[in-house]
Amino acid sequence: MKPQSFNKTDPSLIALIDDLKAKERENGAAIWRDIAKRLEKPRRNWAETNLSKLDRYAEDGQTIIIAGKVLAAGSISKKITVAAYAFSAAAKEAIVAAGGKAITISELVAENPKGSNVRIMR
Numbered sequence: 754m755k756p757q758s759f760n761k762t763d764p765s766l767i768a769l770i771d772d773l774k775a776k777e778r779e780n781g782a783a784i785w786r787d788i789a790k791r792l793e794k795p796r797r798n799w800a801e802t803n804l805s806k807l808d809r810y811a812e813d814g815q816t817i818i819i820a821g822k823v824l825a826a827g828s829i830s831k832k833i834t835v836a837a838y839a840f841s842a843a844a845k846e847a848i849v850a851a852g853g854k855a856i857t858i859s860e861l862v863a864e865n866p867k868g869s870n871v872r873i874m875r
Contacts, residue, residue, distance in 0.1 A: 766792065769838075769859060776862055784818075784868035788858065791820035792838065799838070800875040804829040804847055807874070816871045818861060829853070836861035836871075 761767050773789035776782065791799070802819050805827020811817050816834040823835060825843035832852035840848075840855050848855040856864075865871060 761793070766838075772859065773862065776866055780866050780868070782866070782868035784871055784873065785862065787873065788818060788820050802837075802874055803827050804844055807831075807833065807835065807848075810874065811872070816861070816865070817874050818858065818871050819874050820858075821875075823848075823855070834861075 761770070770789045770792050773785040773792075777785040777789070799821035800819050801822050801824055803824050803826040807817060807823070808827065808829045808831060811831055811833045813831045813833065815831075817836070819835065819837040821837065822839040823837045823841065823844045825841050825847060829847055829851045833848070834854040834856065835848055836856050836858050838858060845855045861871070862868075
């Protein structure tokens with residue numbers, strides 16, 4: 754029996770995955786290939802991280818990347834930079850209100866092509 758393959762149909766997601774793999778080859782930063790592999794999985798297996806988890810495990814000034822969506826359950830009091838594929842509107846507002854930044858994965862790749870000092874959260 755042949756395993757079922759999951760083909761992505763969202764052109765922007767396909768472009769992001771291809772860009773992440775290219776940056777990994779270009780800069781030797783394994784973090785980008787890891788994120789690309791996570792985004793290639795079915796969406797039901799993507800990370801969904803709440804603000805309370807970010808507040809609990811992140812440190813002030815840290816850069817966090819989430820291969821999925823950030824949700825607004827809980828609160829956040831730390832100034833962190835969060836890069837994710839998607840944010841709920843309330844989560845984005847809360848991160849900015851706490852003094853942090855909510856950016857896309859593409860923006861993080863442009864700012865930090867080597868992927869140094871970036872922590873992956875699930």
